Amino acid sequence: MKKRIALVSVVLLMFSMGAMFAAGSTESAPKQLIVSTWGLSEDALWSEVYEPFEKQYNVKVVLDTGNAQERYTKLKNDPNSTVDVIELSQKNTADGVADGLFAPLKAGDLTDYAKLIPGAKALIDSGSGAPYTLNSIGIIYNPKKAGMTINSWEDLWNPALKGKISIPDITTTFGPAFLVMCSDAKGVDFASDKGETAFKALEALKPNVLRTYAKSSDVASLFANGEIAVAIVGDFGVPVISKADPDAVFVVPASGTYANFNVINIAKNTKNRDLAVAYVNYRLNAETELRTAKALNEAPVNSLVTLTPELAANKTVGDVAARAKMVDFTVVNPLMGAWVDRFNRLMNK
Missing domain, CATH: 3.40.190.10 (Periplasmic binding protein-like II)
Incomplete structure (x- = not known):
């Protein structure tokens, strides 16, 4: 009888440990963040943006690439879309706001809001999402x-x-x-x-x-x-x-x-809002913006980023930005x- 009880106890202990291990594995497994973005310079984006973000937040980034109009239309026409965040031009962003495709993103959500250039703040305050680069x-x-x-x-x-x-x-x-x-x-x-x-x-x-x-x-x-x-x-x-x-x-x-701001928005139907907000903040911090300025020719919107004359070349900064018109x-x-x-x-x- 004692041997039977001991055997049952061992089995129950093994079952319990297995369940705990499975639960721990589930909790530590990386979440998935689906990012709708352009397919330009993907190698540089992976090394300078996505991979560092994945490591910091224990997340797996999955890309949905294409030009802005294609991706906007895809999000608009798919009520079951799994896209979490989408990066668009100002034109498509304006369409998305009008069509109610995005979750609200306010100044209070953004850790670097106070450091952004005035034009970027204005778009955020208008409810248009978070600009992360200015181009022309x-x-x-x-x-x-x-x-x-x-x-x-x-x-x-x-x-x-x-x-x-x-x-x-x-x-x-x-x-x-x-x-x-x-x-x-x-x-x-x-x-x-x-x-x-x-x-x-x-x-x-x-x-x-x-x-x-x-x-x-x-x-x-x-x-x-x-x-x-x-x-x-x-x-x-x-x-x-x-x-x-x-x-x-x-x-x-x-x-x-x-000029055009490229803008990040959070998809209305995302189930990963907190992680999506973390991604937006990651794109806007000065360290990331400096890396993308070097690797991707993106003009920063974080005013703490200082570019050398060589790095500022062919970007919408300084005199070029001063001469830029907004459509x-x-x-x-x-x-x-x-x-x-x-x-x-x-x-x-």
Whole structure:
């Protein structure tokens, strides 16, 4: 009888220890955070952002990549989406706020809010999420292949550039800004005619345009293959394009540029809000922003980050930031349906 009791006790003890071990394993297993983001410079993002975050918070980061419009549409149309945080351009962020896709993110959630630049604070206070970098549009070109020096937006219409230019598709981060630039180059405020002048200017530019593009990596391939000599790109794409064509030069015209904040938001249906907030704060801290400035050509929004002149090159900081205009998406977004249709009919026919 005693042997039976002893045997039962041993079995129960082993069962209890096994249950405790299983419970401990579950508690220590990394959680999963799904981040919807661009697919640009993934190796650098993993080494400078995702892997350090994973180690600090015992989390497994899973990426959902694509251009901003694709990912925004995917989140909007999937009520069962498992995305926790999404990084978008200002244009798509404005759409997401209007469509109620994001969980509230307030100044009190952000440990570095007081250290952010005024424009970033303004977006947070408006309920638009947390900006983590400021970028702008410019002209990158190979002077030898272009056969001319390019200093201004107006130079793009020079007949010498026939078939040598690539421009952003209308649905990309800087697609709308490019149209606004076309209107400004002709001396007309796009809001006054809903972009009519912009499309006339685009039609005049069309002979010079070899191809539209959806991603900066597409532009890099076009330069590497010698298919184009000029492209209109966001400054975040300069490093990858410069690697493809070391002779390429990036120019921000003296007349000014058009700026965009990339913004992080927390998906409304996330089940990992606390971890999502931790990720946002991680992206905004000065240490991470300095690393991404070095590795990803991202201009910091944390005012404690100081860049050397070499590191500030090709970023939306200093004089470039001072000359940057913000596109009014409250005017642009209601026009986008018509603009997308007209752009595609014009450029793809």
